[in-house]
Amino acid sequence: MRLEGKVAIITGASQGIGQGCAFRMAAEGASVVCADIQENDGTAKQIVADGGRAEHVVMDVRSAADWERTVAIAVERFGPVDLLGNVAGVVNTVSEDTVVGMTEEGWQFVVDTDLKGTWLGMRAVIPGMIDHGGGRIVNIASLAALVGLPNLAAYSAAKGGVIGLTQQAALEYAPHNVLVNAICPGTIDTPILGDITEQMRKENSQAHMVKRLGTPADIAGTMFHFFSGDGAFLTGLTYPVDGGWSVNGRCY
Numbered sequence: 073m074r075l076e077g078k079v080a081i082i083t084g085a086s087q088g089i090g091q092g093c094a095f096r097m098a099a100e101g102a103s104v105v106c107a108d109i110q111e112n113d114g115t116a117k118q119i120v121a122d123g124g125r126a127e128h129v130v131m132d133v134r135s136a137a138d139w140e141r142t143v144a145i146a147v148e149r150f151g152p153v154d155l156l157g158n159v160a161g162v163v164n165t166v167s168e169d170t171v172v173g174m175t176e177e178g179w180q181f182v183v184d185t186d187l188k189g190t191w192l193g194m195r196a197v198i199p200g201m202i203d204h205g206g207g208r209i210v211n212i213a214s215l216a217a218l219v220g221l222p223n224l225a226a227y228s229a230a231k232g233g234v235i236g237l238t239q240q241a242a243l244e245y246a247p248h249n250v251l252v253n254a255i256c257p258g259t260i261d262t263p264i265l266g267d268i269t270e271q272m273r274k275e276n277s278q279a280h281m282v283k284r285l286g287t288p289a290d291i292a293g294t295m296f297h298f299f300s301g302d303g304a305f306l307t308g309l310t311y312p313v314d315g316g317w318s319v320n321g322r323c324y
């Protein structure tokens with residue numbers, strides 16, 4: 073139980089990677105605020121049923137007021153926030169996601185959620201972390217920020233922004249013992265994959281050197297590493313967790 077006594081906020085916790093991260097941090101002893109735009113509070117309920125501490129908060133990462141409320145709930149219920157996992161994110165379901173084909177609404181939806189949401193989250197927790205002697209933040213970027221992938225233009229721009237912002241926050245707040253890192257997942261088997269075809273699933277599996285899709289637990293393990301004592305000398309990193317895809321010269 074290496075996170076015993078720690079308080080974590082994990083966004084996007086109702087499903088997918090965020091749920092996997094919430095489960096893992098709770099299993100390591102953290103009290104977890106499971107923040108999501110969905111009413112679905114199954115993750116928090118499961119953690120409590122398993123003997124852990126968790127609270128579901130319905131919030132929108134695009135809203136500064138929602139962030140303020142989420143942090144206030146965390147502090148009131150569990151104490152000062154030590155850990156933030158900025159996981160919530162979307163792909164462009166509003167329009168096509170090519171440079172020419174996307175709409176301004178599509179751009180706004182993706183950039184507001186994936187990039188602005190990450191900034192607002194850091195802005196909301198860092199002052200409390202500084203007052204409390206430090207903290208750890210992990211921002212979820214994407215392999216799409218490192219290599220070109222089809223139909224992910226606004227998405228890759230937003231995730232590239234997450235990497236830049238991670239480095240800036242790391243530099244600005246390291247003197248206060250606030251450590252900030254980014255994870256770039258490969259293709260992780262979650263609902264975000266939507267209705268991709270079996271053929272696309274196979275191609276994505278093949279692109280990973282390990283020849284399988286990733287799981288939420290794969291990402292949660294790396295987030296835990298950054299949050300645990302083993303992460304004490306790590307900050308500003310962009311860390312691909314992608315089964316080797318980003319360095320796969322064969323691409324099959």
Ligand SMILES: NC(=O)c1ccc[n+]([C@@H]2O[C@H](COP(=O)([O-])OP(=O)(O)OC[C@H]3O[C@@H](n4cnc5c(N)ncnc54)[C@H](O)[C@@H]3O)[C@@H](O)[C@H]2O)c1
Binds near residue numbers: 185
């Ligand atoms: N699954 C992948 O292959 C993959 C690859 C690279 C990066 N990522 C990133 O990982 C993160 C999690 O993805 P996932 O695969 O678990 O997706 P998912 O769609 O399964 O889960 C995303 C969660 O975020 C929540 N959410 C969406 N918009 C929100 C908002 N405005 N405010 C609060 N919550 C919101 C959703 O309700 C959902 O619970 C995202 O940032 C995604 O871009 C995923």
